[in-house]
Amino acid sequence: MSRSSFRNIKSEMLRRIAEQEWRPGALIPGEEALAAEFGAARATVNRALQELARSGILERKRKAGTRVALHPVREARFSIPLVRQEVEACGAAYAYRLLSRAVGPAPEQATEKLGLPEDTPLLHLECLHLADGAPYQFEDRYIHLEAVPEAADESFAEIGPNEWLVNRAPFSHAEFTFFAAAASPREAELLGTAPGAALFVAERLTWLLDKPVTHVRMTHPPGHRMVTML
């Protein structure tokens, strides 16, 4: 029976929820019962239920059973592409410029975010990413040299730190922050906009096995949109 694919089971369950056959907060039948009803193995029903639970539509508890979520704290995913890919996906030509590179004790603000002692030497990079010649993203990055010692020998003149890091230091854990900020005079000049303009800012902290790797602040000119689907 192709009826018994976990996708079909999932969408049938979705239908029941959508049409209030299964109401919010209500207990739905156990895995065994559903398996019998759908003529499938319990593992198959389990996969359908787990996926619905992972996306927040259902809530499951051992012994208590499975319920339609009352306050669906839904989750969505967004992808973290490389700037280059992001630009090229728009059909634009990508270009990269290194603005500054320095090793030394970093500002307290940077070490604090990474959870490192104040005098830890960090590699500080400022870069500009362009799409069809227009400023696309200003990147302000600190790299923890203890975590990625090879970075000290790399000039980053030709390759962006993001692309470079990606192949050398995968991360296991990260924290993202998104917000809007008014452009400082320097940012305005770099991004080709007016001081005070509304910029979209993304900050990222990454760790590799609990050791901080890098902190980066990525600033986009007005009009930039971050889109994601669920």
Place this chain on the structure above:
Amino acid sequence: MSRSSFRNIKSEMLRRIAEQEWRPGALIPGEEALAAEFGAARATVNRALQELARSGILERKRKAGTRVALHPVREARFSIPLVRQEVEACGAAYAYRLLSRAVGPAPEQATEKLGLPEDTPLLHLECLHLADGAPYQFEDRYIHLEAVPEAADESFAEIGPNEWLVNRAPFSHAEFTFFAAAASPREAELLGTAPGAALFVAERLTWLLDKPVTHVRMTHPPGHRMVTML
């Protein structure tokens, strides 16, 4: 063997990737070989591999095999809480105010985004969410009455449309957009800031079984941060 849990297998694979035992772009052994190596069933190895692939660390293709991602299009998740929960999680008192409510043909901009004919009647709501008395979010929402007919009978004077919808019309699919925008005079007044200030804007489109449900634009005053972990 408790060694053979998919979690252990996953973290061992992560270790191999982190320590470059498996290098970016390299082909890793097939499921059968890994299953033999770990002393587990293929299904267990498969689960570990699938989870790593879903988070973007691995790339899998039938026949071609599994590789360590060269350009890790990593994914991160963020939760979609109710405004009330968001505010209360900060320890602030939540308050809600309905600013306007109207049924009628919506502006082209709204129907177009939802993929509906131009003259479709939509319910238009404007609301303000407050944290400790200060403006926290301005909500500008259109609801497709054909998808959620009961919404026509609800005043939304006491309960926010988000909270109301959540229990009545779960969604199966959604699209999110985030960007920064300069405050219009009206937004500035509502959010207690200056015109032109950098606002953080989130837009959300939701569908239930391919039928558009609602379009909402949520605007936050300067300083608002959206944080998420991976």
Place this chain on the structure above:
DNA sequence: GAGTGGTCTAGACCACTCA
């Protein structure tokens, strides 16, 4: 203690895709 979900196994067949 008993019921429910969480996970694992061993085996099987299928679907896709590369050569």
Place this chain on the structure above:
DNA sequence: GAGTGGTCTAGACCACTCC
């Protein structure tokens, strides 16, 4: 055509949690 991942089954044991 053949190799690899994708999925399903049937059965089993375990872990958590409610009563």
